Amino acid sequence: MKELEEKIYKIVYQNSILFLRESISHITKTENNELDKPIDRETAVLACVFIQLSLELAIKAIIIKLAGLKCILDSKHQNLDKDSLAAKLGNNQLSILKYESLKNFMKSKPDCY
Structure with missing residues (x-):
């Protein structure tokens, strides 16, 4: 399971960085090198x-790394074995808890995060 957790952690972490870079790209985007013009x-x-x-x-990456993959999974996927989880991941069918649930999970463990 650790290999699968590490694989999913890396995917989630890299996607987080990808979206952050994309946001920076949009913020710093200028037309005709007009740096003083506000973005639309x-x-x-x-x-x-x-x-x-x-x-x-x-947030998902941090929880996976520190508490384990099962902590971010929807209840119907928490008890699946490694092969079933890998299959769900490969088919893009892995259900993850909503943002509010993950945020509350982190709030409930202030010493960990």
Whole structure:
């Protein structure tokens, strides 16, 4: 199971970084090298969405690393064996807890996070 957890951790962590870089790219995007011109609303909204996605993925990665994969899984997937989890991951069918649940999980363990 540790190998699968490490694989999923790396995927989630790398995707978090990907979305963070994408948000930075949108924030620093300029047209015709006009650095003093403010970014447009659409670009700002996209940057915020990418930052939010990055944050949510980072939280999932931290929980996987410190508490284990099962802590982020929906209850119907928490008791699956390694092969079943790998199959669900490969088919993009792995159910993860919602952001609020993960945030509350972290709040409940202030000494760990």
